[in-house]
Amino acid sequence: MRVRKRRSQRRASASPWTYTLATWFAGVLAAVGLGAVAPVGSALRASLGLSDGALAWATSSITAVSAALGIPAGWWVRRFGAQRALSWGLFVMSVAAVGSAATGSWGLLLGARIAEGVGYLLVFVAGPVVLTRIAQGGTRSAALALWGTCVPTGLAVAAVTGGALESVWTWNQWLALTALGPLIMAGVLAAVLPRLPGAAAPCAHREAGAWNGALRLGVAYGSLSLVGVAVVMVLPAFLLEERLATPTVTGSVVAVVCLGSAVGGLAASWLLRRGTAFSSLVPLGALMPVACLPAFSAEFPLVVSGGAATLVLVVDGLLISAVFAAVPASVSRAADVDVANGILNQLGSVGILLGPPVFGVVIAAAGWGVVAALVLVFGGLGAVLLLASGRTSVTGSTADPSRPLDAPGGRERRNGAESLAKAADAGKRPRTRP
Template sequence: MPTQWSRILILWLVGILAAAQLAKISAIAPILRESFHLSLPQIALLISLLEVGGGLFGFVAGLGLARFGMRAFLLAGGATLAAASLVEAIAPSPAILFAARAVEGVGYLLMVIVCPTAIAAIATDESRGRALALWSTFVPVGLALGSAVTASLVTLAGPRGVMLAWAVALAGITVLLTRFPLPGASGRRITLPAPAAWVATFAFGLYTLFVCALLMLLPSFLVERSGAPIEQVGLVTALASLAALPGSAAAMWLMRGGQLSSRRMMLVSTLALLATLPLVFWLYQAGGASLATSAALAIAATLVSGLVPPLMFARLPAQSGATTPDDPRIAAANGLITQFGAGGALLGPPLAGMVVAAWGWPALGIALIALVLAMLACLLLAESL
């Protein structure tokens, strides 16, 4: 058991390191805007480019992983992230900076498909659900790590020095991973996951659409609603982002007896998502609410809804139709969940902005409620399949 969980924790930490690259650019965005004379839409695009690889090629990468093996993908992903960060550190023009960020997205995609697939193969039947629930926390933890490390180093080394430091760290980790025990290429033919996995991963895409629309526009909403200073608004947004972590801990506790049953998954998910609805409604409908009230509602909505994604990751191997821990349908399903998740992250903020621009903040609350209900409907359909 210690050996199994030590390998799972290493893969989780690798995912956190990859996810830290999401926050690397956003933490120094004001400096990059000034250095490269970028507009706000341009810097927003630069930040989100890391998700382009997953949004375009997630499913294809999942199929390729089943064919060519985890080690090749993991090492290629780490090397790509390191090389891209190095180019970002020395980029002489915005065009090269953008190109490096897009390539970085491919490396990120490779790593975040390998890690959960490897975790599913390494874990036992009794621990697989808890291990995948732990994996589901890699993005919020990575975002916190990337923001903290980048912000603390930029005053000492400048933006180029920070990029170089990330490149060195990623290269070092990749070298160490060459000796990490992983299953090799399966050599099996490409196999599509079962229909339930398609519906369930689409539900995850709706969740990322929901949470990104909520969190990415939360600073603007709080400043406009309460007139709070940006420092307080930033703290509230950070707390709301990390509020999903207790949900993962609760999910792991629910699975302490072994695999997660369909009945328990749907009971907990239904209660959590239905409880999210009034929180979102009150957040955007309560005119003149204080910063403390709005912050509490946003944090509570993220905390309660955050109970569901870990359960979705835990159920994915069964929903994919896999019959063994190394079944290629698990890799394909991880590709799907990466693709839909990246798509939600890309579309969430701009779509939410369009809703607010056309109909105001209360309309965003209604739209988010509709997303939560659609997500619940998809989860019910997936389990029925």
């Protein structure tokens, strides 16, 4: 009993950033699973006899699960508990990745990737909720902004590592390797995260408009995600067809552009931690359509075009991180953060799925010059909704994403250490049945 008591006290006294970085790393490993198929796509297609369409489905099926089940996952995480959902999501991804590595047909591969998508969804709904409950004030805003870098960082890790191993490993070995990290991290998080108090899940009737703030942020996230993924997906075709760049040069440029999103997210985390209001970051969105003009023009040197495309992704990543930082202020009760993150993931995934085909159809009809207009429309919509979320909360009052959330029972949690201490105390109390 004394050992358990001392362990709980050590967890409660640790810096919130220790838990933040552990949770962030879990999100990065989950994103590695999201991008695991792309580096070995050619070998996988040849081994299983897949068409380009079948391979695309195997690649995007993880995101499709989030697009279909994000909101229900938010309700489920609220009832099950964010900490447990995070660990179980990683475990499910690990088991499903082993299934992908052992598969011998497209049907089994698709089923395994869908199962992996369920785990991925749990991680990306539960992760921000854990961060919301272990940190407060500016630290919480910075932690949530850092979470916004998980996907680009994980995709970059998958592309670099998978690409390097593709020539010496089989695709089965690579996919099996991607199962190892989530499995280890699931155990680490179960051991080190404090026992966070669960959020109540009453069935009481919610007032009209209770989810307006979360829906605004969800549409903003979907619009910004649509821009980011679409620019990355259409850029290789532009470089190869219009700039006559070699595949090696094209791959290098696209890799740098993708990392721009993570750089933007890190910048947002740094700024928010130092007290910058996220609404002051929104005007930077005007740079995206402007930067698209040289990015998708053959009149500029390739270095300028690549730098401009990178700037688009830097600003896009910065605004996406600001969206995550704004989620706690978009709901009126701490218990609703779980569902709000489910809304965010579902609408964001819809944007990711729609982005490439929408841009592809319009570019085919109007040419590359229309990219800037599309970025202006979708990026502008995301920026406007993000700015609106910063000015009004669901109750119509001024919102600040760094304000403390109301703890269950109406008491305000003043800082992260206090909430962790309460979690440790809760873990020491014996459970009784009424």
